[in-house]
Amino acid sequence: MGMPFHFVVGLPAVLMTPPLMMHGGDFWRDMPPGLATTLWAVGAAFLVALFVLHRMTRFPGTQASMYVVPLVSVVFATTWVLLLGAERFDEGVLWGGYAASLLWFFLGYAGVQRFRRPRFAVVPLGEARHLVETDGSGLYRLEVPRLGAQRIDGIVADLRSDALNQEWVRFLTKCTLNGIPVYQIRQIDESRTGRVRLEHLADTELTSLLPSPLYSTCKRGLDLCGALLLLPLLVPIMLATAWAIRHDSAGPALFVQWRMGYRGVPFRIYKFRSMYSEGECEGKGFTSGEDDPRITPVGKIIRKYRLDELPQLLNVLKGDMSFIGPRPESMDLSQWYEKDVPFFSYRHVVKPGISGWAQVEQGYAAEVDGMTVKLQYDFYYIKHFSLWLDVLILLRTLKTITTGFGAR
Structure with a gap:
């Protein structure tokens, strides 16, 4: 359910389903008045909802499926209000797009949360030794600087640890060059807890935390x-x-x-x-x-x-x-x-x-x-x-x- 899949499969499915059900397969040849405007509006609403859901799921403890109904409802209600000023629009297709978007997002995100659990390989040195599993992700502790055959979404390491020798550094560099993300333990700690530990501010410039x-x-x-x-x-x-x-x-x-x-x-x-x-x-x-x-x-x-x-x-x-x-x-x-x-x-x-x-x-x-x-x-x-x-x-x-x- 990455962004490319939403664009290639999800957007066409949401756009095509309501007019096909309401006007049949020949609606492109004899397009009813206002249908084109409505389809543009449905597509825009779908993309806005997708973008906001994608940004919100970056924060800890956020299950996108919990926010699909309120968010998609607000976006499509706003779209409906804006379309009231248009000369013509197909209200049935608009709300059909709303139902299709709800179904797509809910089933998609709920399925991802249930069947795909992120898995990280941990370099067991420094602070990373104390990292424990959570409900949202699994951990695989590396014994040697080499990955096995199982799926890994990223590497977690304490990059400031004195115990990180040249062999491990070469391994992490190779992972990065091959497109495998390498995360500093503090990044993972913040993303899992939603907190910035106070002792981390000692080596962080406060000016870098100034709000926009x-x-x-x-x-x-x-x-x-x-x-x-x-x-x-x-x-x-x-x-x-x-x-x-x-x-x-x-x-x-x-x-x-x-x-x-x-x-x-x-x-x-x-x-x-x-x-x-x-x-x-x-x-x-x-x-x-x-x-x-x-x-x-x-x-x-x-x-x-x-x-x-x-x-x-x-x-x-x-x-x-x-x-x-x-x-x-x-x-x-x-x-x-x-x-x-x-x-x-x-x-x-x-x-x-x-x-x-x-x-x-x-x-x-x-x-x-x-x-x-x-x-x-x-x-x-x-x-x-x-x-x-x-x-x-x-x-x-x-x-x-x-x-x-x-x-x-």
């Missing part, structure tokens, strides 16, 4: 458009949430707190109050768990489904936050983390977000050990800062909202 200025600018425009579109739709939910909070316990509906923001500049974050006002102030100390006595009955519900985060649309409009980015910490916790967690301040190189890579991968983290892992996720996000990662986080956030994973 172009995408940062584009992202601000996307944030503004998204907030302006969502705010009218979410106002009724926000009003109902505020009413429930006020009737559940004494105190204001909104909770306002200073947080550490972009480039270390403090800002005031807006949230719905989920704790008792007369108890310990929300944000000071740690949330001890789901049964924290400070949390109100309504607070448990709005935390689970992230309704307490809705007022942060105002922060997005003001430019303090983005929809996607590292979660901002309170000033007290930020100062504490800066003393105990190396490189903590570097997470402020991008704008904080309502949701982020750490939240969809790890959930809630408070203690220093948990915060260290969270910071590793944040560094992975900064290193791979892109539209495709943001789209993936957005889709996983929607799943998180419906399941309540990581809520406290």
